Amino acid sequence: xxxxxxxxxxxxxxxxxxxxxxxxxxxxxxxxxxxxxxxxxxxxxxxxxxxxxxxxxxxxxxxxxxxxxxxxxxxxxxxxxxxxxxxxxxxxxxxxxxxxxxxxxxxxxxxxxxxxxxxxxxxxxxxxxxxxxxxxxxxxxxxxxxxxxxxxxxxxxxxxxxxxxxxxxxxxxxxxxxxxxxxxxxxxxxxxxxxxxxxxxxxxxxxxxxxxxxxxxxxxxx
Amino acid sequence: xxxxxxxxxxxxxxxxxxxxxxxxxxxxxxxxxxxxxxxxxxxxxxxxxxxxxxxxxxxxxxxxxxxxxxxxxxxxxxxxxxxxxxxxxxxxxxxxxxxxxxxxxxxxxxxxxxxxxxxxxxxxxxxxxxxxxxxxxxxxxxxxxxxxxxxxxxxxxxxxxxxxxxxxxxxxxxxxxxxxxxxxxxxxxxxxxxxxxxxxxxxxxxxxxxxxxxxxxxxxxx
Numbered sequence: 457x458x459x460x461x462x463x464x465x466x467x468x469x470x471x472x473x474x475x476x477x478x479x480x481x482x483x484x485x486x487x488x489x490x491x492x493x494x495x496x497x498x499x500x501x502x503x504x505x506x507x508x509x510x511x512x513x514x515x516x517x518x519x520x521x522x523x524x525x526x527x528x529x530x531x532x533x534x535x536x537x538x539x540x541x542x543x544x545x546x547x548x549x550x551x552x553x554x555x556x557x558x559x560x561x562x563x564x565x566x567x568x569x570x571x572x573x574x575x576x577x578x579x580x581x582x583x584x585x586x587x588x589x590x591x592x593x594x595x596x597x598x599x600x601x602x603x604x605x606x607x608x609x610x611x612x613x614x615x616x617x618x619x620x621x622x623x624x625x626x627x628x629x630x631x632x633x634x635x636x637x638x639x640x641x642x643x644x645x646x647x648x649x650x651x652x653x654x655x656x657x658x659x660x661x662x663x664x665x666x667x668x669x670x671x672x673x674x675x676x677x678x
Numbered sequence: 679x680x681x682x683x684x685x686x687x688x689x690x691x692x693x694x695x696x697x698x699x700x701x702x703x704x705x706x707x708x709x710x711x712x713x714x715x716x717x718x719x720x721x722x723x724x725x726x727x728x729x730x731x732x733x734x735x736x737x738x739x740x741x742x743x744x745x746x747x748x749x750x751x752x753x754x755x756x757x758x759x760x761x762x763x764x765x766x767x768x769x770x771x772x773x774x775x776x777x778x779x780x781x782x783x784x785x786x787x788x789x790x791x792x793x794x795x796x797x798x799x800x801x802x803x804x805x806x807x808x809x810x811x812x813x814x815x816x817x818x819x820x821x822x823x824x825x826x827x828x829x830x831x832x833x834x835x836x837x838x839x840x841x842x843x844x845x846x847x848x849x850x851x852x853x854x855x856x857x858x859x860x861x862x863x864x865x866x867x868x869x870x871x872x873x874x875x876x877x878x879x880x881x882x883x884x885x886x887x888x889x890x891x892x893x894x895x896x897x898x899x900x
Contacts, residue, residue, distance in 0.1 A: 516855075520875070524877075531884055
């Protein structure tokens with residue numbers, strides 16, 4: 457029996473390309489021989505730590521990204537909608553509370569299911585329903601939809617702003633920087649004791665080739 | 679009979695991702711129902727005109743690009759090698775004479791063959807052989823390898839620095855900017871009287887889907 461290849465996914469719910477990458481790798485988890493590790497991290501910290509600037513600084517990039525994301529949304533079949541005020545949502549409000557909350561979900565969980573489901577609900581809130589992801593009430597709503605119990609949510613709300621969770625998120629973000637991140641999603645594949653790093657949601661075909669698996673398009677089970 | 683879809687390829691030989699995109703679309707020209715138009719343009723003008731900055735400004739991007747290009751080179755089967763001094767080659771020497779020369783090749787040619795072959799020889803000089811592409815002697819060597827005659831080359835060397843060719847290159851570069859370019863390669867697909875614009879050498883699968891063709895990987899005839 458071949459042991460599974462470990463694939464780490466670094467992502468932030470504020471990043472629409474993260475959502476595309478997240479959904480695609482979740483679909484492949486059952487198709488490829490991989491052990492997927494979710495690494496919720498803070499994109500703001502990666503941008504600062506790498507000295508990278510948001511693509512929103514170049515007007516033509518923003519226009520292209522709009523078009524690119526709409527086409528990818530349809531092709532990848534991910535129900536993405538632009539929030540009415542993307543600058544306010546991404547840059548002013550930001551994703552720090554949401555990523556701390558996910559860090560806490562992962563801390564409390566013995567497994568991957570809850571962090572995946574709460575992540576998806578947070579992606580949906582920001583990139584489909586245009587709802588807040590910074591207030592405790594918003595985080596609770598996402599957790600309820602993800603199927604967490606009232607007592608679990610209560611515990612998470614006490615935990616997510618603790619120094620321990622802040623430190624853990626910082627440390628995950630630092631791990632991403634140590635792998636060379638300058639944006640998200642970042643996929644780190646551990647193959648033959650080597651880490652192969654892929655940036656973006658547009659390297660899956662190349663990644664499949666590098667890890668000895670087959671790319672079957674964004675919807676492998678269709 | 680369905681008429682062929684027109685696909686314009688804007689590229690600059692100083693851009694390694696342009697070379698990947700150039701080779702892939704050349705391979706698909708005979709597989710897809712497309713009429714490929716080469717649009718040699720000046721990347722420096724596009725960066726300036728769009729206010730975009732080179733990825734070389736962010737150290738982590740440079741390190742990632744190195745790795746990404748090596749992996750893509752193998753997967754795409756394009757014989758790319760890093761020049762010993764990439765900054766000197768790309769930023770200090772630049773590609774303006776080479777792109778003017780290609781503009782002249784296209785001006786003199788009734789067809790696509792010569793501009794394709796001379797482009798490939800120039801890509802090879804910079805990204806495989808680490809040779810100059812700014813001196814008239816260098817441009818001649820590329821043209822000889824591409825199979826152009828002595829008299830054709832003599833004519834091109836008289837033509838390529840003329841105001842007419844400078845203007846033509848500027849105008850092609852402006853066309854790219856008008857399509858929203860902030861880097862190369864840029865592929866513009868004319869489908870149902872609409873222009874669908876794709877940036878980079880990593881959107882071919884999506885592009886195929888949008889123009890009703892099939893993506894068969896970077897080597898469709900293998």
